[in-house]
Amino acid sequence: MPTYRIASIAALAMALLAGPAAAEDAIKIGVNQPLTGAFAASGSYVVNGAKIAADEINAKGGVLGKKIQLVVEDNKSNPTEAAAVAEKLITSDKTPVMMGAWGSSLTLAVLPKLEEYEIPMLVETSSSGKITTSGNPFVFRISPPSALEAEAFAPMVEKLGVKKVDFLVINNDWGRGAAVDFGKMLKGKGVQVGLTETMDAGAQDMSAQLAKIKGTDSDTLMITAAVDQLTLVFKQMAAMGVKKRVVTTGGSQNPDQILAQAGSAADKTMHLTTFLPWSPEKTPDPKATAYFLGEWKNRGYPFAGSTESFRGYDGIRTIAAAIEKAGSTDPKAIQKAFWDVSFIGLNGPIAFVKAGPEGKESGQSKPGVYLIEIADGAIGEVKL
Amino acid sequence: MDQFLQHLVNAMVLGGAYALLGIGLTLIFGIMNVVNFTHGALYTFGAYAMFIASTALGLNFFVALPFSIVAGLALGAAIELTLLRPLRGADIDTTMLVMIGAGIILQSGTLWIFGGVAKAIPSPFPDAPLTLGSVSISWLRLFVLVAAAALIALAYAMINGTRLGRAMRATFQDSDAAALMGVNVRFIYTATFALGSSLAAAAGALLGPVYVVFPQMGDLAAVKAFAIVILGGLGSITGAALGGFILALAEEFGAGYVSSGYRDAMGFLIIIAVLLAKPTGLFARAERVG
Numbered sequence: 001m002p003t004y005r006i007a008s009i010a011a012l013a014m015a016l017l018a019g020p021a022a023a024e025d026a027i028k029i030g031v032n033q034p035l036t037g038a039f040a041a042s043g044s045y046v047v048n049g050a051k052i053a054a055d056e057i058n059a060k061g062g063v064l065g066k067k068i069q070l071v072v073e074d075n076k077s078n079p080t081e082a083a084a085v086a087e088k089l090i091t092s093d094k095t096p097v098m099m100g101a102w103g104s105s106l107t108l109a110v111l112p113k114l115e116e117y118e119i120p121m122l123v124e125t126s127s128s129g130k131i132t133t134s135g136n137p138f139v140f141r142i143s144p145p146s147a148l149e150a151e152a153f154a155p156m157v158e159k160l161g162v163k164k165v166d167f168l169v170i171n172n173d174w175g176r177g178a179a180v181d182f183g184k185m186l187k188g189k190g191v192q193v194g195l196t197e198t199m200d201a202g203a204q205d206m207s208a209q210l211a212k213i214k215g216t217d218s219d220t221l222m223i224t225a226a227v228d229q230l231t232l233v234f235k236q237m238a239a240m241g242v243k244k245r246v247v248t249t250g251g252s253q254n255p256d257q258i259l260a261q262a263g264s265a266a267d268k269t270m271h272l273t274t275f276l277p278w279s280p281e282k283t284p285d286p287k288a289t290a291y292f293l294g295e296w297k298n299r300g301y302p303f304a305g306s307t308e309s310f311r312g313y314d315g316i317r318t319i320a321a322a323i324e325k326a327g328s329t330d331p332k333a334i335q336k337a338f339w340d341v342s343f344i345g346l347n348g349p350i351a352f353v354k355a356g357p358e359g360k361e362s363g364q365s366k367p368g369v370y371l372i373e374i375a376d377g378a379i380g381e382v383k384l
Numbered sequence: 385m386d387q388f389l390q391h392l393v394n395a396m397v398l399g400g401a402y403a404l405l406g407i408g409l410t411l412i413f414g415i416m417n418v419v420n421f422t423h424g425a426l427y428t429f430g431a432y433a434m435f436i437a438s439t440a441l442g443l444n445f446f447v448a449l450p451f452s453i454v455a456g457l458a459l460g461a462a463i464e465l466t467l468l469r470p471l472r473g474a475d476i477d478t479t480m481l482v483m484i485g486a487g488i489i490l491q492s493g494t495l496w497i498f499g500g501v502a503k504a505i506p507s508p509f510p511d512a513p514l515t516l517g518s519v520s521i522s523w524l525r526l527f528v529l530v531a532a533a534a535l536i537a538l539a540y541a542m543i544n545g546t547r548l549g550r551a552m553r554a555t556f557q558d559s560d561a562a563a564l565m566g567v568n569v570r571f572i573y574t575a576t577f578a579l580g581s582s583l584a585a586a587a588g589a590l591l592g593p594v595y596v597v598f599p600q601m602g603d604l605a606a607v608k609a610f611a612i613v614i615l616g617g618l619g620s621i622t623g624a625a626l627g628g629f630i631l632a633l634a635e636e637f638g639a640g641y642v643s644s645g646y647r648d649a650m651g652f653l654i655i656i657a658v659l660l661a662k663p664t665g666l667f668a669r670a671e672r673v674g
Contacts, residue, residue, distance in 0.1 A: 036492075038600060040500025171645050198645040202604050204595040207394040208639035208647065215387045228502040232595055239513050239522030240390065261504035261596060264511050302501075 026069035027062075027329050029054075029319055030089030031312075032100030032110065032121075037077025038201050042226060042252055042308050043102050045301070046124060047072055049309030050099065052295050053316035063323045070316070075101055077201075079109035086113040086121075096331045097121070097323070099315045104128030104174040114138035120322075120335040124315035125308075127250055128173040129181060132355040132362040140322075140338045140352055140363035142314055142345065146174075146181035146224075149249055149272055152369035153182070157189050159384040160245065162220045164192040166213050168206070168233065169224040171198035178224040178249050194218045199229065206233050210242050220245040227254035231261045238265035246270060247371075255372060255379050256304035270373045270382060274347045277306045278379050284368065285344040292346060314345040318365075338363055386518035387640065395636035396629070397525045400532030401587050403628030405605055406612030407539055407621055408583030411576055413610070414619030415556045418577070419476065421483040422463060423584050424606025425490035430456045430585025431592030431601060432494060435505050445508040449531070449589055456585020457578045464577035469570070487606075495599040502596035528590045535586055536625055539579070543621060552576050556619075584609070608651070615655045617665030626666060630654060 031050055034043035050070055058067045071093045075082035082101045089095045090113065097120050101107045104126040114121050115136060123131060123141040127149065132141055144152070165186055169175030175198065183193045194216050197209040210233070213221060221244045223233060230253055237246075246269040253271045276282050280289040292313055296306050318341055323329060326337035342351040345367065352363030371382040405427065412420040433455040437448035467486055471479050509523035543549040554562040555572040563569045587605070595601070612631055616623025631651045638650025658666060 036495060036500070040495065040599070041502065044500060198643075200645075200648060202600070203647070204591075204601070204604070205394075205398060207398075208391060208636045209644045211387055211390040211394060212640055212644070214390065228596055228598065231502070231504070235594075238511060239520065239525060240394075241513055241515060241520035257501070261502070305501075 026067045027064070027323060028069050028071050028093055028095045029316065030086075030093060030095035030098035030100070031070050031072045032075055032082060032085045032089065032098055032106075033072065033312075034077040034102050034106065035072075035074035039077045039102055039226065041228070041305075042125075042254075043074075043077070045305040045308035046102060046312035046315075048299070048301055048305070049292075049296070049312030050316045051312075052292060052299070052309075053313045053320070056291075056295070057316070057320050063320050064327065064329075068316075068320060068323075071095055075106055077103070077106070079105050082106040083109045083113055086110040090117045090119050095119070096329045097319055097334045099124055099312070099319060102126065103172070104131060104177065105172045107131055108173055111136050111139065118335075119331045120338060122315050122319050122338075124311040125252065126174065128177040130173060130177065132364045133357075134362075135357040135360035136362055137360050138335060138362075140318075140365075142318060142350055142365045142367060143251060143311060144274060144367055144369055145364065146178040146249065147185075148364075148366060149178075149251075149369055150182045150185035153247075153249075153272055153371070154185050154189060156371055156382075156384055157186065157191060160220075160247075162186075162191055162245070164194055164216075164218040165220045165222055166194045166216055166218040166244075167196040167222050167224070168209055168213065169196065169198055170226070170229065171200050174250065175224045179222075182222055182249065192218075199225070199233075201229075203229070204232055205236070207236050207240060210236055210240050213244070214240060214242045218244060220247060222246075223248045224250045226250070226252040227257050231258055231266075234258065234262040234265040234269060238262075247272065251275075252308060254304055254307050255374055256302075256307075259374055259377065259379065260304070266374050267377075268373065268375060270371055273307060273370055273372055274367050275307050275310045276347075276370055276372075276381065277303070277310070278372075279381070282381070283346060284348050285346065288344070289346050310346045314347070314350065317343070317345070318350050389517075389519045391636050391640045392633075393519055393521050395632045397521070397529045398636065399629035399632035400529045400536075401591050401628075402608060402612055402632050403536055403625040404532050404583050404587040404590070405609040406616060406624035406628045407536060408580040408587070409609040410613045410616065410619055410621065410624040411543075411580035411583075413613055414617075414624075415552070416573065416576055416580075417476070417556075418468060419480045419483060420580070421480070421487040421606070422490060422581075423609050424602025424604075425487045425494075426456055426460065426581045426584040426602070427588040427605045427609075428494060428597075428599065428602035429459055429490065430588030431505070431597040432498065432503075432588075433585065434589040434592045435503050435597050438505055445506075445593075449586075452589035453582050453586045456588075457582035459585070460578040460581020461574055463581070464574045468577065469573070472573070491599055491602065498599065500599065502598040504596050505593040507593045522594075524594055528594060531590055532587075535583065539583060540621055540625075542579075548572075548575065604648075611652065611655055615658055615665055617668040620665070620667035623665055623667030630658075 073085040107126040167179040283289040322337045326333035348368040354361035355364040433452035437443045513520040551567045612627040616627030634654040639647035
């Protein structure tokens, strides 16, 4: 009997120890995304993409012999909340590395927390230039900043015959930054820049701005906004008879959703995007793209979301690669290892080059940027 | 001049929807004295009802619209019966907190059921706009303006011309006296809240097809509704209707000729200016003293 009792106490003790030990064993990665609020749809897609990557990595045995575990928190599309979420992930969940925070204003709000706690963060979506130029050595970005997008668009400007451009941008760091960076590039190419109109993140009626734009002599309107607002802009442009060449920037356009919701109003609109799910064979790593799109479909997510979610997928793969290279889960080692990451992502090679002030450089990867067009109900790359 | 006319046309369409929102809220906030934080959620509800009716239920657009308005009426009645009726006589803070909670539940419920991806409601009108000279307006927006005007006229006639309307006005002037005269006061409370709610749902159902439908669409709408009610004077139907158009004109011309970045600020600047001159709003209801 005594042996039996000792054995059961031992078993109980083992069970108690094993519980936390198993959780401790997983490598935690913080994910800071908007799951409610204005950007809920996009943030949820990114998280679902991230989960595909985590499951794929864990199925192959994890990283450093351990499973990875995503700690997902909702920043409510609100910069104040984004900073609070970062603080919570770092201090309470003890995540040694994070991914976030979708929007530029959300990411910028998190930056001081990274410096305060010395935790690296992979930025998957934001495109404001400020993120990698403000001298924060804990930032590693795989999405293109507006300046890089503008640079990729530069050779197309002449071929499209762009002479004068108006801007309609979302009134935040992302939109205003895009207007500045594209404006600079266009002026450098001798293209005139006319109006720069802004719209609030939640605004639904842009008819006043469009009435103004309708009256200018510009041939092209460049728009920076997320999918829902773009849909509204296109519908309202059609309703008011605004006829200009349209090029959108920012990579959160979700062309399939635009096509489904704006219909003919979106016809002949062009979009700068960083992923080509419509022709997987043309992507830099067709096998990985096919796997990702297949898994995305298996999980019952709409195809339209893949232009957003691939960033979450690549983001987690990049973080896993950095942890592997670091050989430990020490934030400092991971930060250092990010510089050595090099693999082919779904939209081009992921490798970080230095950006920003010397001595405090942030990492910036240079993904592919493509110009696509919605024409006659189909989406295709623009051949120039 | 062309641009001016286009701005004016835009403002009229927007103003019609604002007026509906404002009238709905002035009934509840201005007359019933309930600080209604579910107004934005009811606007969203109307839009989603329209979405379900015209897609999942496959109803015709013109059938789906009254369906959504009636659905809003029913939800409003349900909120009044379950939340407000037990709280009658409770202090304003308690009611306000309960309404804030109800608003959060409705919005989060919508997000839970439908997800955050915006939905589009198909419209039966041609995509090509109606063009008169240099001014273009979509057929859908024109319909929204006409429908809003009709609903405003209907609400006005109901409140000022029917027995029910008279009973409503009597109840909120002095519910004891009205009860003594044989008015079923409990029914009037429910009816007024339901009517106000149905107008919010109507605004959502009308604007849903113009814009897109998403769970947070009611947030800005609610802020604007409160502004319109205060601008027009608490409890004044005429004030709310006019306030809606004034706000729309201020926003449209502010964005068109001053700065689009301050579009929403323009409306509120006008409101501050009006309130400085007339602190009780444009058409203040005479307050009963004692």
